[in-house]
Amino acid sequence: MKARIPDNKSWAEERMEEIQKLMEHPLYADDKFSFRCKQCGGCCRDRNDILLSPFDICRIAKQLDILPGEVIYNYGYVYVGQMSKIPLVSLKMRADTNECPFLIDGRCKIQSGKPAVCALFPLGRFAANDGENDAKISYILQPVDCGAKDEEHTVREWMRGFNLEESEEFFFIWQDKAIKLSECMKKIIDDLPPRIQEMLINQITHFIYASYDVEKPLQPQLEKNYSNCEQLLTGIENTISEFLKEEVKDE
Ligand code: SF4
C-alpha cells in the first residue's frame, strides 16, 4: 500500500477528488458491500496516513490501560496540518521496520480497539451536508486491490464487528469541532512567533486529544475541551488585535 503524507495540499486535493467521485455512490447503514480481509497485514506497513481522532486515542488507551497522553507520546506523531492548521495525530510506524507498532506476528494487537481508519477499511466515513438537509454520516467503498470479494456485509454489521456503532455520534461532533478549531487557528497561527506557536500547538493537542477520563462518556469531555481551546484562542486573538491597535497608535 502506498504511503502518503496526509493534509499537505496535493495530498488533500488528490484525496478530495477521489472522495468526491466515490461520494456519488454513498452507502448507508443497511447497504451491502462485498469484502473479506485476508489478514495479510499489508495495510499495517509503510503508512503515515492513519489519523487518530480523540475517540481512537481513548479507545486504544482503554484497551492498553494507559492514559490518552501516553498513547500520543508512545504511538503517535503530532504535526500541524498544512491546510487545517490544527494539530493532527497520526499513528507512528516503527523506525526499524516501518510497520505499525501494534502489528505483532502479523496480527493487530489491538484488534477490538483499533483506530476507525483501520477498522472501517475498505470503507471510508464522511459527514456531508447536501445544502438542504442537516449533515449526515455516510460511507464510501474504497477501491482496493487486496482481500477477496466473497463475503457480503451490511455497513451496520461491519461497524458492529469492531464495536464502532457508538463512534458515529462522536465522529459527527469531532468533525464539527475540528472545522471550527481550524477556522480559529487559521486566523492567528501565522501571526505568532515560532516559540508561541509551539506552545499553543502543545496546549491545543493536550486539550483536544489527551485530556479525557476514558472511563467516562467522551462526548461531554470533547465539548468541554473544545470550549477550553476556544477560550484560549479568543484570548490570543484579542491580545493580537490590542497589540496591532497599539502599533497603529504609535505610528
Ligand atoms: S485489509 Fe487488505 S491489506 Fe489489510 S490485512 Fe486485510 S487483505 Fe491485507
Ligand code: SF4
Ligand atoms: S492498528 Fe492494527 S490494523 Fe491498524 S495499522 Fe496497526 S496493526 Fe494494522
